[in-house]
Amino acid sequence: MKTGHNQLNPALFVFILYLCIYRSRQQNEPQVSPKMVCQQCSGAVLNGSSVGEFCSSFAGRVAGRCCLGNETSGRERIIGLDLSNCSLTHVDNLQEASAAFIIDLSINSIFNMSDAAFQGFSKLSHLILPAHMACPGGNSSWEKVELKEGKRLCKGQRNTCKQPGRTPANCPGYARCGPYGPGFFECSCADNYHGYKCLREGQFPTLQVLGPLGASTFVLSLLLWLTQRRKAKAL
Incomplete structure (x- = not known):
């Protein structure tokens, strides 16, 4: 009797098994x-409001208190948010x-706003x-700040990295400073550098680092799946 021709390729079997586990876990996870x-x-974003006018000019879609716009990937993201007159006390x-x-966030009795509320x-x-x-x-984090009709308007966020006297000195030599919200910055490694304080030169060893991690995740997922099946059979 010949063997091999009618058997499922081991690599294909492992791939199908992993796919089944992945889809099963997706279905079981709360959405x-x-x-x-x-x-x-x-309520919803009003046409005559600041966010409403912005949304119309950018051909966005109103969803509740948000204006949604499409990314290049086709996924929607929030490009405008109107939480005015929402009885908010903190942010x-x-x-x-x-x-x-x-x-x-106007027309709210906000008395507490986290310093990191707009980080990122x-x-x-x-x-x-x-x-x-x-x-x-x-x-100093804004181009223009003004009071108008009982509201404070903060316009034109400035790049913290380019503000005179406020250039972050905590970024190491091979890292570049980037804006990360009003008053915040982040350091990212310059091209061809990675690792602790961006001191390692060369491409990041993605395969060497993520390969074993992916394999370990797969093995753990497989063991979990087998354990669940055994429990189900026992019942």
Whole structure:
């Protein structure tokens, strides 16, 4: 009796098995909405509001309190957020809107806002706050700060790395400074450098580092799957 021709290729079998495990885990994991911030309070973005006008000019789509725009990959992201008149008393986590260009937090009794509330909001160019609040990062982090109709307007976020006297000195020699929200910066390795403090020259050894990690993850997933099957059969 011949063997080999009618048997499933071991590599193909492993790939199919891994795919089944991956899809099973995806189906079992709870699906969390990536835009919960859009439903933080009732209502929707109004056409005549600052965010509404911005959304119309950029051909965005209104979803609750958000204006959504398409990325080059085809996925939607939040480009505008209107949380005005939402009875907010504090602001601490708006990270779902970190790609927004405009955010309106006016007409709220906010008395506490985290210093890191807008960390990572490097694209934010127009922020509307209650009059009693200061612009994050201080006035020097914005091109223009003004009070108008009981609101504080913070316009044109400045690049922290390029502000006179505020150029971060914590980035090592082979790292470059990049804006990371009003008053914040981040250091990233320059081209052809990686590792601790960007001191290692050459390409990052992706295969050597991620290869064993991927293999370990696969083995653990396989063992978990086999354990679950044994438990199911036992029942």
